[in-house]
Amino acid sequence: MTSKTLRVALVQERERGSREANHAAIEQAVARAAGAGAKLVLLQELHNGPYFCQHESVDEFDRAEPIPGDSTARLSALARAQRVVLVGSLFERRAAGLYHNTAVVFDADGSHRGTYRKMHIPDDPGYLEKFYFTPGDLGFTPIDTSVGRLGVLVCWDQWYPEAARLMALAGADLLLYPTAIGWDPADAHAEKDRQREAWITVQRGHAVANGLPLLAVNRVGFEAARDASGRGIQFWGTSFVAGPQGEFLARAGEAEPELLLCDVDLARSDAVRRIWPFLRDRRIDAYGDLLRRFRD
Amino acid sequence: MTSKTLRVALVQERERGSREANHAAIEQAVARAAGAGAKLVLLQELHNGPYFCQHESVDEFDRAEPIPGDSTARLSALARAQRVVLVGSLFERRAAGLYHNTAVVFDADGSHRGTYRKMHIPDDPGYLEKFYFTPGDLGFTPIDTSVGRLGVLVCWDQWYPEAARLMALAGADLLLYPTAIGWDPADAHAEKDRQREAWITVQRGHAVANGLPLLAVNRVGFEAARDASGRGIQFWGTSFVAGPQGEFLARAGEAEPELLLCDVDLARSDAVRRIWPFLRDRRIDAYGDLLRRFRD
Numbered sequence: 036m037t038s039k040t041l042r043v044a045l046v047q048e049r050e051r052g053s054r055e056a057n058h059a060a061i062e063q064a065v066a067r068a069a070g071a072g073a074k075l076v077l078l079q080e081l082h083n084g085p086y087f088c089q090h091e092s093v094d095e096f097d098r099a100e101p102i103p104g105d106s107t108a109r110l111s112a113l114a115r116a117q118r119v120v121l122v123g124s125l126f127e128r129r130a131a132g133l134y135h136n137t138a139v140v141f142d143a144d145g146s147h148r149g150t151y152r153k154m155h156i157p158d159d160p161g162y163l164e165k166f167y168f169t170p171g172d173l174g175f176t177p178i179d180t181s182v183g184r185l186g187v188l189v190c191w192d193q194w195y196p197e198a199a200r201l202m203a204l205a206g207a208d209l210l211l212y213p214t215a216i217g218w219d220p221a222d223a224h225a226e227k228d229r230q231r232e233a234w235i236t237v238q239r240g241h242a243v244a245n246g247l248p249l250l251a252v253n254r255v256g257f258e259a260a261r262d263a264s265g266r267g268i269q270f271w272g273t274s275f276v277a278g279p280q281g282e283f284l285a286r287a288g289e290a291e292p293e294l295l296l297c298d299v300d301l302a303r304s305d306a307v308r309r310i311w312p313f314l315r316d317r318r319i320d321a322y323g324d325l326l327r328r329f330r331d
Numbered sequence: 332m333t334s335k336t337l338r339v340a341l342v343q344e345r346e347r348g349s350r351e352a353n354h355a356a357i358e359q360a361v362a363r364a365a366g367a368g369a370k371l372v373l374l375q376e377l378h379n380g381p382y383f384c385q386h387e388s389v390d391e392f393d394r395a396e397p398i399p400g401d402s403t404a405r406l407s408a409l410a411r412a413q414r415v416v417l418v419g420s421l422f423e424r425r426a427a428g429l430y431h432n433t434a435v436v437f438d439a440d441g442s443h444r445g446t447y448r449k450m451h452i453p454d455d456p457g458y459l460e461k462f463y464f465t466p467g468d469l470g471f472t473p474i475d476t477s478v479g480r481l482g483v484l485v486c487w488d489q490w491y492p493e494a495a496r497l498m499a500l501a502g503a504d505l506l507l508y509p510t511a512i513g514w515d516p517a518d519a520h521a522e523k524d525r526q527r528e529a530w531i532t533v534q535r536g537h538a539v540a541n542g543l544p545l546l547a548v549n550r551v552g553f554e555a556a557r558d559a560s561g562r563g564i565q566f567w568g569t570s571f572v573a574g575p576q577g578e579f580l581a582r583a584g585e586a587e588p589e590l591l592l593c594d595v596d597l598a599r600s601d602a603v604r605r606i607w608p609f610l611r612d613r614r615i616d617a618y619g620d621l622l623r624r625f626r627d
Contacts, residue, residue: 154614154617155612155613155614156612157612159606159607159608170614174617175617175620191612194539194540194607194609195540195609195612195613195614196492196493196496196536196537196540197492197496197613197614197618197621198614200492200493200621201617201618201620201621201626204620204621204623204625204626205620205626206625206626206627229574229576229577229578230576232576232577232578233539233576233577233578236532236535236536236539236577237536237539237540237577238536239532239536240492240532240533240534240535240536240537240539240540241492241536243490243529243532243533243536244490244491244492244533244536278525280525280526280528280529281525281528281529281532281533282525282528282529310455311455311490312455313490313491314624314625316451316452316453316487316491317451317491317493317624318450318451318466318491318493318494319621319622319623319624321450321470321471321497322493322497322621322622323622324471324497324500324501325493325496325497325500325615325618325621325622326615326618326619326621326622327500327615328610328613328615329500329502329610330497330500330501330502331502
């Protein structure tokens with residue numbers, strides 16, 4: 036099988052204090068990525084600002100933006116200017132009182148190729164997303180681009196094998212996860228290690244189970260609590276690219292902004308699925324209870 | 332939360348040339364496990380003999396056994412004598428021309444608590460199981476024992492997140508995988524590493540996604556090809572126990588028979604599921620296409 040190499044770039048960033056500063060950092064990174072030959076660039080979750088979901092405040096809805104809107108126009112122009120497929124992540128205002136955590140995909144000509152609204156919404160201390168985001172209603176639908184069919188999912192989705200599988204069944208060529216996840220500073224080192232390793236492992240597992248390359252990009256830096264009840268979050272970075280056997284192809288550090296470049300051979304999935312044809316043997320006749328909350 | 336420790340033992344063995352020799356090795360290992368305080372012992376896949384599925388021969392059906400039968404009687408007596416819950420794996424003859432790859436579970440009083448027939452059946456060079464085994468028709472049903480509800484799955488099942496999820500949704504306390512997997516000696520080292528790491532990773536991913544401890548036991552040793560078309564299999568051992576964040580609790584080597592003992596805290600799953608309540612947020616309204624072969 037002839038290889039089919041796609042150079043990808045993951046923009047691991049920190050919150051830089053304003054939307055303008057974040058956009059400027061993103062524009063620089065995407066330009067560097069394009070200069071290095073990347074054809075697909077993935078930005079982290081909610082890259083326009085801080086991870087505001089540490090507290091619940093109605094004022095935070097001021098951050099939300101319509102789609103299309105100023106940010107999509109800017110991302111579109113950036114994709115076109117740098118001739119890359121660009122995956123962004125926005126706080127979407129769909130209507131008054133109706134908001135989503137939404138990924139947007141632009142092709143290298145600047146065209147808006149599709150939108151994915153985060154389907155699984157967490158709600159845990161420090162990650163109070165159910166207050167802000169209505170669960171997505173666009174389903175698990177990959178987005179076609181000039182570099183392939185992108186299975187874009189967002190953060191909490193990454194813990195769900197169902198999401199990755201549905202993207203694979205819809206013919207996704209890659210799985211992509213913009214993310215914002217970090218440590219509670221009060222946790223012990225051993226617990227922190229387990230959490231980050233679990234986050235890496237479950238995603239590598241999706242790559243294996245589906246025979247697909249996987250890109251996960253996470254933010255870095257400490258973001259203080261936004262009210263007295265919180266302890267802040269130390270985002271752990273560690274963005275990575277895995278191949279279709281779950282093997283690491285590239286890994287970023289845990290503390291600094293980083294542009295992670297990686298060559299992914301898209302033909303490798305076909306080769307791996309020939310030796311491990313998992314899709315052939317799924318017992319769809321016996322999976323009915325996956326549609327139940329619990330089998331009780 | 333108070334801890335609830337269960338000592339488990341995995342019997343990583345090699346083919347010893349006869350059913351009698353294999354049984355003797357198992358009996359010694361289970362006695363050692365019980366002597367060390369284990370309350371649950373897991374045997375590898377098809378532990379009574381060689382991994383005969385390297386070729387297709389009708390004569391191999393002579394190895395199959397009825398359930399109940401001599402082997403279940405012997406496993407039952409062993410469980411009772413050693414006061415352990417024992418999970419075995421047999422080539423089941425259900426009727427003339429109807430065979431399964433079947434796990435059997437005995438409680439510490441020797442009672443047969445349940446049976447699981449391997450649901451996902453592989454068929455790849457060296458692993459020609461579709462010739463021998465009819466896919467299971469008992470579904471993904473965990474088995475209740477005095478040490479907990481066991482989500483027993485077998486080998487190829489371990490690549491399927493659906494199988495682990497269905498066991499978790501049915502209230503399994505642990506996931507258990509008797510296995511026979513190894514390397515094609517002709518493969519390059521890098522490919523061998525990727526394969527074994529993928530096998531480990533996808534299973535650790537099931538532990539994470541479901542917040543459950545997981546036991547995987549594999550055989551060791553080289554088993555020669557059974558006809559001229561094969562190259563033989565070097566079984567890679569590497570049996571392991573993972574906790575509910577996918578963390579390694581115990582790991583065996585890759586070459587030698589080994590009795591792997593490990594303490595598993597069953598209360599830890601509850602604690603982990605409180606910080607990562609994945610079951611809460613499953614989008615069962617949007618998973619319907621998991622019951623399709625492909626979304627085309």
